[in-house]
Amino acid sequence: MAIKATSFLRDGSLLKTQCYVNGEWVGAASGKTFSVDNPSTNVEVAKCPEFDEHDTEAAIEQAQEAFRSYRKTSARTRARLLRRWYELMIENVEDLARIITWENGKPLADSRTEVNYAASFLEWFSEEAPRIYGDTIQASNANCRLITQKEPVGVCGLIAPWNFPAAMITRKAGPALAAGCSVVVKAPAEAPLTALALAELAHRAGIPKGVVNVITALDNTVAVGKVLTTNPIIKKVSFTGSTPVGKLLMQQSSSTLKKLSFELGGNAPFIVFEDADLDVALAGLIASKFRISGQTCVCANRILVHRNVYDKFISMTVEAVKQFRIGDGMAETTTHGPLIHGRAIAKVEEHVKDAVSKGARVVHGGKRLDLGSNFFDITVLADMKPGMKVGVEETFGPVASFYPFDTEKEAIDMANDSEVGLAGYFFSKDSSRCWRVAEALEVGMVGVNVGAISDPAAPFGGVKQSGFGREGSKYGIDEFLVTKMIMTGIQ
Ligand SMILES: NC(=O)c1ccc[n+]([C@@H]2O[C@H](COP(=O)([O-])OP(=O)(O)OC[C@H]3O[C@@H](n4cnc5c(N)ncnc54)[C@H](O)[C@@H]3O)[C@@H](O)[C@H]2O)c1
Ligand SMILES: O=CCCC(=O)O
Numbered sequence: 001m002a003i004k005a006t007s008f009l010r011d012g013s014l015l016k017t018q019c020y021v022n023g024e025w026v027g028a029a030s031g032k033t034f035s036v037d038n039p040s041t042n043v044e045v046a047k048c049p050e051f052d053e054h055d056t057e058a059a060i061e062q063a064q065e066a067f068r069s070y071r072k073t074s075a076r077t078r079a080r081l082l083r084r085w086y087e088l089m090i091e092n093v094e095d096l097a098r099i100i101t102w103e104n105g106k107p108l109a110d111s112r113t114e115v116n117y118a119a120s121f122l123e124w125f126s127e128e129a130p131r132i133y134g135d136t137i138q139a140s141n142a143n144c145r146l147i148t149q150k151e152p153v154g155v156c157g158l159i160a161p162w163n164f165p166a167a168m169i170t171r172k173a174g175p176a177l178a179a180g181c182s183v184v185v186k187a188p189a190e191a192p193l194t195a196l197a198l199a200e201l202a203h204r205a206g207i208p209k210g211v212v213n214v215i216t217a218l219d220n221t222v223a224v225g226k227v228l229t230t231n232p233i234i235k236k237v238s239f240t241g242s243t244p245v246g247k248l249l250m251q252q253s254s255s256t257l258k259k260l261s262f263e264l265g266g267n268a269p270f271i272v273f274e275d276a277d278l279d280v281a282l283a284g285l286i287a288s289k290f291r292i293s294g295q296t297c298v299c300a301n302r303i304l305v306h307r308n309v310y311d312k313f314i315s316m317t318v319e320a321v322k323q324f325r326i327g328d329g330m331a332e333t334t335t336h337g338p339l340i341h342g343r344a345i346a347k348v349e350e351h352v353k354d355a356v357s358k359g360a361r362v363v364h365g366g367k368r369l370d371l372g373s374n375f376f377d378i379t380v381l382a383d384m385k386p387g388m389k390v391g392v393e394e395t396f397g398p399v400a401s402f403y404p405f406d407t408e409k410e411a412i413d414m415a416n417d418s419e420v421g422l423a424g425y426f427f428s429k430d431s432s433r434c435w436r437v438a439e440a441l442e443v444g445m446v447g448v449n450v451g452a453i454s455d456p457a458a459p460f461g462g463v464k465q466s467g468f469g470r471e472g473s474k475y476g477i478d479e480f481l482v483t484k485m486i487m488t489g490i491q
Contacts (some may be wrong), residue, residue, distance in 0.1 A: 008102075008330075009095045013200070017046045018056075019216055020199035021446055022062035023209025028055050034218035036192060039105035039338045039374045040328040046103075048192045048216040049200060056227040059184050059213045063155045063231045066210025067182040071152050075130040080179055082126035084205040087118035087172075089198070096166060096197055103191040104165055105337040105374065106292045108329060117454060118166035118198075121472060124456040125174035127343070130177040132179070145488045152180035153259055154235030156428040157228035161241045162190035162340055163295045168263075171460070171471045173212060179235070179480035182211045186228060189218040190340055229253045236480060239263070241295075242394075243465050247436075261469025261479045263297070264395045265460060266422030269415035270300035270451075271437070273408070274308045276427035277449075282316050284451025285400070288377065289423055290321070291452075293336050294398040295344070297466075298423035298445070298453065302384075302391050304411050307404045314382055314402050318364045321378045321400075327371060338374035339397055348376050348397035349470050354389040355381050355401065356430070365398070365416045394420070408433065416442045422462035425451055 008016060018025040027033070030142050032050035037043065049055075089096065097111035106114070132150045139146040156176045160168040176183050187195035200215040217224045224405055225245075229252035231239055240263040253260055270288060272281045289300040305313050329337035339345050345368065352366055365377030381401040384391060390401045406409045415424055424443040428434055438446045444462040447453045454460070459470035469479050 005461065008098055009114050009209060011092065011095055014092060014197045015046070015193060016196035017048055017193070018196075019049050019051060019059075020196060020212070020214045021059045022066070022204070022213065029263050030053060036103050036190070038102055039340050039458055040330070040372055042373060047091070048196070049215045050220055051215045051224055052091050052220045053227050056184070056224045057214060057231060059215050060155060060227070060231050060233050062210045063182040063184050063213050066208060067152075067155050070182055070208055070211045071180040074179065075132065078180065079126045079129040081207050082129065082174060082177055082207055085202055085207065086119050086122035086126060086403065088114060088201040088205055089122065092201065096194065098330075099193050100165055100191070101337075103193050104162060105329050105340065107334045107337050108332060110292055111329070114164055114167055118164070118170040120456040121167065121170040124472065125477065127475065132477065132481065134483070138454050141486060145490060146485065148483050148485050151484050153480055153482050154181060155233050156181045156183045156236040156238060157234045158185045158235070159182050159225065159228065159239045159241065160188055160195070161271075162188035163292065165191035165194035165296075166198060167199060168240045171191050171476070172240075175294065175471070175477040176238070176480045177207070177211065181480050183213065184228065184234070185212070185214045186224055187214055187216050188223060189216065192216040196394065200491065225249060226252060230255050231260065232256050234258060236260070238469070238479065243467075246467060258458040259479070259482070261461075261471070262467035262468070263471060264422075264465065264467035265420055266297045266299070266462065266466055267301045267391075267394050267418045267420050268298055268423040268425065269418075269441070269442070270303045270304045271415060271426035272303070272309065272313055273411070273413050273426065273428040273430070273433065274306040275429045276309070277429060278309060278313055278316060279429035280449055282314065282320060284425060284427060284449070285317060286320055286451070288447070288451035289400050290324070290336065290398060293339060295396050297337065299396070300400070300425060300451070301395055302414070303400055303402045304414055305402055305406050308407055310402065310404045312368055314363060314380065318380055321364060323379065324378055326369060326375060326378065336378065336398065338372060339376055340374070342373060344397060345374055345376055348395060348399060351390045351393070351395050351397070352379060352381070352391055355384065357454060358385060358388050360384050360388060360401070372405040374450065386414075408437065412437060412440045419464060420462065421464035421465040422466035423453060424448065447486035
């Protein structure tokens with residue numbers, strides 16, 4: 001039974017439960033809906049439309065129509081629209097944060113941080129929009145003049161995950177709109193209300209109808225994804241999510257050779273050298289490992305600690321996690337909330353059991369909590385060994401697993417022993433080592449003596465099976481642009 005949100009939102013009209021297509025709020029043609037549940041309580045918070053292939057195709061066609069005129073707007077106009085969208089997010093931080101916590105479960109403080117982070121991508125790309133440049137090139141033929149100009153790639157399909165239901169959308173929609181593209185956003189089924197609230201703010205910001213479209217689906221996710229990756233109108237797919245789904249979408253997108261950027265899963269190494277400042281390393285670990293209970297792609301997943309400081313650093317970690325307050329994300333005192341759903345809990349539980357069965361030691365936590373079906377205790381595992389599932393797969397939960405090492409080479413080899421390469425962190429006071437290790441790590445992003453690396457100014461993305469393309473930064477807009485060469489013959 002859906003609960004009324006107006007009781008805890010200042011502006012109840014931000015809670016939208018229909019899809020946003022061509023500037024209008026619409027349901028699925030079939031009338032079907034799916035339910036969105038609060039992970040803290042498992043209580044249904046809303047129902048959203050179950051879009052199917054036909055609904056999706058209609059949204060894509062509207063986006064195509066909008067693209068024809070939007071691509072011709074001036075960069076300054078697009079900058080102002082994005083700026084206004086940004087300002088509206090900032091004016092509504094509290095309501096947006098509450099919607100995130102309601103459907104995603106993360107503590108309110110984390111949700112507020114996410115809204116500010118998400119808005120920062122709109123601000124950043126409002127500033128990038130007027131700074132799209134081409135080149136003047138010396139043609140080989142003296143009778144020709146050669147320039148390049150950047151053009152918007154076209155209608156984009158944006159597919160985002162539930163763990164950052166605001167930021168993973170603005171990090172794509174911001175550069176897409178700045179470049180002059182229109183978008184069809186497939187909101188995550190677990191947390192679609194945030195995306196719909198963002199659409200409402202885009203509407204209020206005056207973004208022309210059809211430029212931003214937000215659609216929802218649960219059971220039809222695969223069918224909707226198939227349309228977004230095969231429909232010839234879509235020229236670009238930007239996907240953030242797991243590596244297995246990324247592989248499927250890449251295969252599907254090959255049928256029409258779409259431009260792609262894929263932000264996929266991670267398995268971040270976090271190395272603490274003997275010469276590290278352990279207090280700094282601990283602060284970095286708490287920020288990296290336990291942010292939204294370990295459900296981020298850049299979470300430390302394998303904590304490699306020099307044997308001489310191994311026991312001490314584990315004790316320090318246990319003392320720190322004892323201060324956490326696990327509970328319903330809506331309570332201001334909560335520091336760590338539930339996991340997103342039962343499948344996430346089952347995976348964490350399986351990883352812990354697997355590690356223990358192969359000789360790992362549970363130093364803290366290790367089990368479900370009696371707070372609701374989606375709560376798992378903050379867990380610290382010691383004596384980890386290669387081959388345990390925690391080290392091989394992305395756990396995506398509150399499990400800190402510690403591996404001892406003896407030499408720098410051993411640490412680097414262990415860190416690089418992964419199919420994926422998104423983020424990596426290490427802590428050391430030796431500046432030569434800092435350069436050596438930063439350059440040796442096979443990842444797209446390195447945190448040196450820092451555990452929080454997310455910044456709209458920084459290029460975010462991975463190598464290996466963590467995907468390709470960069471979001472944020474001066475590079476993020478290129479993902480939504482194509483280069484046109486114009487050669488002019490002169491008489
Ligand atoms: N690299 C990054 O920037 C980044 C950021 C956040 C999350 N992630 C990754 O995302 C994963 C967690 O998110 P998730 O559980 O939502 O991932 P997921 O891959 O299951 O889903 C991501 C999105 O894709 C949709 N989806 C799933 N199957 C689809 C299909 N066949 N066609 C079209 N869409 C489909 C989902 O509904 C969701 O909207 C983790 O692996 C995490 O590391 C990566
Ligand atoms: O989950 C991955 C994204 C996290 C971030 O951008 O900080």
